[in-house]
Amino acid sequence: MKVYQVGGAVRDALLGLPVKDTDHVVVGATPEQMEQQGYRPVGKDFPVFLHPSTNEEYALARTERKTAKGYKGFQVFASPEVTLDEDLARRDLTINAIARDSEGQLIDPFNGQADIASKTLRHVSDAFIEDPVRILRAARFAARFTEFSVAPETMQLMKRMVAAGEVDALVAERVWQELSKGLMEAKPSRMFDVLRECGALQRIFPELDRLWGVPQPPQHHPEIDTGVHVMMVIDYAASRHYSLPVRFAALTHDLGKGTTPTDILPRHIGHEERSVGLLKEACKRLRVPNDCKELAHIVAKFHGKVHAVFEMRPGTLVQFLQDTDAIRQPQRFREFLLACESDSRGRPGYEDKPFPQAERLLQMLDAVMQVDAGAIARQFDDPEKIRAAVFEARVKAVKGLHY
Numbered sequence: 001m002k003v004y005q006v007g008g009a010v011r012d013a014l015l016g017l018p019v020k021d022t023d024h025v026v027v028g029a030t031p032e033q034m035e036q037q038g039y040r041p042v043g044k045d046f047p048v049f050l051h052p053s054t055n056e057e058y059a060l061a062r063t064e065r066k067t068a069k070g071y072k073g074f075q076v077f078a079s080p081e082v083t084l085d086e087d088l089a090r091r092d093l094t095i096n097a098i099a100r101d102s103e104g105q106l107i108d109p110f111n112g113q114a115d116i117a118s119k120t121l122r123h124v125s126d127a128f129i130e131d132p133v134r135i136l137r138a139a140r141f142a143a144r145f146t147e148f149s150v151a152p153e154t155m156q157l158m159k160r161m162v163a164a165g166e167v168d169a170l171v172a173e174r175v176w177q178e179l180s181k182g183l184m185e186a187k188p189s190r191m192f193d194v195l196r197e198c199g200a201l202q203r204i205f206p207e208l209d210r211l212w213g214v215p216q217p218p219q220h221h222p223e224i225d226t227g228v229h230v231m232m233v234i235d236y237a238a239s240r241h242y243s244l245p246v247r248f249a250a251l252t253h254d255l256g257k258g259t260t261p262t263d264i265l266p267r268h269i270g271h272e273e274r275s276v277g278l279l280k281e282a283c284k285r286l287r288v289p290n291d292c293k294e295l296a297h298i299v300a301k302f303h304g305k306v307h308a309v310f311e312m313r314p315g316t317l318v319q320f321l322q323d324t325d326a327i328r329q330p331q332r333f334r335e336f337l338l339a340c341e342s343d344s345r346g347r348p349g350y351e352d353k354p355f356p357q358a359e360r361l362l363q364m365l366d367a368v369m370q371v372d373a374g375a376i377a378r379q380f381d382d383p384e385k386i387r388a389a390v391f392e393a394r395v396k397a398v399k400g401l402h403y
Helices: 008-014 031-036 084-089 112-117 126-130 133-144 152-163 172-183 189-198 200-204 226-239 244-252 255-259 271-286 290-306 314-323 330-345 356-369 373-377 383-399
Strands: 002-006 023-027 048-050 057-060 062-066 074-078
Touching (some): 023 084, 031 048, 126 152, 133 189, 133 200, 152 189, 172 189, 172 244, 189 226, 226 244, 226 330, 244 290, 244 330, 255 271, 271 290, 290 330, 290 356, 314 356, 330 356, 356 383, 373 383
Parallel strands (some): 023 057
Antiparallel strands (some): 002 023, 048 057
């Protein structure tokens, strides 16, 4: 029985990065032997165990055989006869197929160290083609390791997989899992660049894919291309370490521009409402969690109005705060403003420009939240009169800010 450290822990140590999770592969053992030594079985699809004291994962060496389309279409074979090289051969990228033994020696049968040196994301073997999740993982690693590029032969394999319909067999939860991880990487735009190049983005997120090549007014958008703009927006949000809901909202705020009638381009009249409809379809298909879905909805619907804050009358401002549910959900409203700020600064030359609209709206929100709606409600019996009186009190509070 031999134990090796494998995967991300070895890779990140070689890259000089902090090691977060440590995984191990065990060669020459049976499940019964693992349990006899106190390891706790947790694997559902193949033999994985937790160490009795460290809780780190230990998986028995295994091989896989493709039996059907999709990432679940595999038959797993684990036994004491499976070698370390056979286990490493089933991994996705060479940089993830390096092991370290208990003496600190590296086992690198697929030249992962050379690919780390040349900053290349390369598939381990043609078995890569059997699991469509590997396309998403390769794209995600491009977003994490921003100086790495996908090897040409790996990109060709990914294109073949898309053409063969493998991507269409992916389940929504796994797509969202990888997309959300990619959005949280250092430069999310690189994930979408890779997915576009191999054709996968059109299959998994067509509403986003169609934004490239759609023009915008150059006086407001020097980058012109809508797809380029959205990538700049998410990269700005990532550079500020914003949350996943903010980054997802930044990604999806302009989906409606992909369906603008060509005869009115480069203007995009009514794109916000179209964005809302497309976003709803995408969130349902990808099973996007509620916190991301709800923030993305209000950003898609209302981001255009934020730019006009200084021209709004007090009553319009109060209505805007109510429409965005800012009074009941002030923290979400702050995240809404972060996404809008990312939209504003996701343009060439605007990266460091002030975004005073956010401070102005937060001042308004603070003033409005000082209004005691409960005390006002106790003065009336008619719900309509209560609503009108609360609204007027909030307008008065806004006017009091030297409007």
